[in-house]
Amino acid sequence: MLNDLHIQEQEVIDEHKECVRYRKGDVIFHEGGIPKGIYCIRKGGVKISKMTSQGKEQILFLSQPGDFIGYRALIGEEVYNATATSIEDSSICYIPKSDFLEIMHRNPAFFNKMIKKVCNQLGIMEQNLTIIAQKSVKERLATTLLMLKESYGMDGDESTLIDIRLSREEIANVVGTATETVIRLLSTFKNEGLIDFDGKRIKVINEEQLKKLAVA
Amino acid sequence: MLNDLHIQEQEVIDEHKECVRYRKGDVIFHEGGIPKGIYCIRKGGVKISKMTSQGKEQILFLSQPGDFIGYRALIGEEVYNATATSIEDSSICYIPKSDFLEIMHRNPAFFNKMIKKVCNQLGIMEQNLTIIAQKSVKERLATTLLMLKESYGMDGDESTLIDIRLSREEIANVVGTATETVIRLLSTFKNEGLIDFDGKRIKVINEEQLKKLAVA
DNA sequence: CATCAACTGTGATTGCCATCACAAAAGTAT
DNA sequence: ATACTTTTGTGATGGCAATCACAGTTGATG
16 A cells, blocks of 8 residues: 555655554554554554444454554544454554645545545445345355455465464454354354364365355 | 535536436446446435345435435446435436546545545444444344434424335335334334334434433 | 235244353463 | 463254235325
């Protein structure tokens, strides 16, 4: 995302940004907090999630190295409506609000890229909402596994492996279901030869069949 | 939204826009179609909805006079991922892509307003997704009724009336549930004195209680 | 205003999935 | 290594809500 900036702009960012290491479980920003800058993930992984009044977590999306997080609330001039939590040891850069907004307004191409990004994200969220509202848990889990493979699939030999370590509970909080249900369904998928797993490492064995399930 | 434009820009739009009347049920744009402009509602009402492969409809949001629709796909340079359908007789202006984009890029304040708008919309969608994923149908229906009152509540005498005529099926497709379930729950709410209705005109009688239900 | 279609409403039934309870395994810390 | 916490896994149970079936009502249309 930052690649399109001019050299002098990159320098501004390099000067002002500060990179911080976060341990697994550390919170980067919290629902209700006031955004004072944006974050860019260099290494590791982050989950963006909301808590309901009953203390249930809904994971909205997962972010990887290269992704910006926290820009929605900053640009929208709202408080954070979700919490960002490191799901593994991560290195994350912080770019102060003033620097970010200045660059965005000085550089029309970058501004353009940002608004496109937000629009695409909105499209994804509309799609996810529809899936959660209209499909069964089994179909949603299949969809989630395919999404994870898309985002975290490996190259080469291990191309079937989903290279992210999520707990069963976290998968449940993406799908919007109970942890036990995820455990049971993953076992079913394993028995049916759709996937394989040992602990948290999940492999997609029969992607075609999984896709059929997902659209069912 | 258009009020912030300069006078000459308003003139450009006035020259190029064309306003069309749509009857109830008419489709303004269709999922999968290529956006060639944006729409601004002058009169009436529009639902934006997605269809699942099983033919189930999910209503993503409802638009009123003054609202833009179709800008997400246009700006994001995607095909429409939802369908816009007139839910009553409406008058809707069409602004060609080139005019809209030119004005957006010429007028930084307007550009800013647009990106803020998309960010806010994304926040709303994230909130809705969480509600649908984590709350019971009863809680979601209560939330939807409150949202409808917020958007379509009247002033003065009839301040309790929700001034929009949605079928039970359409309400169900907002909430993400079956039509029969909505019918039953609305009757329950009526019996409990939370709401009152005669046909499609719904009144909120006990907003406080409804709010308690919604957050439950 | 007659006819048909669409919508509202009610009852019965099924089943998906949440919840509770608890055992086993894995990971973490001392 | 040992104790403790967290995570994974399994079984039993119950309830919410989808689905099916059909009656009554409203509304559209020629």
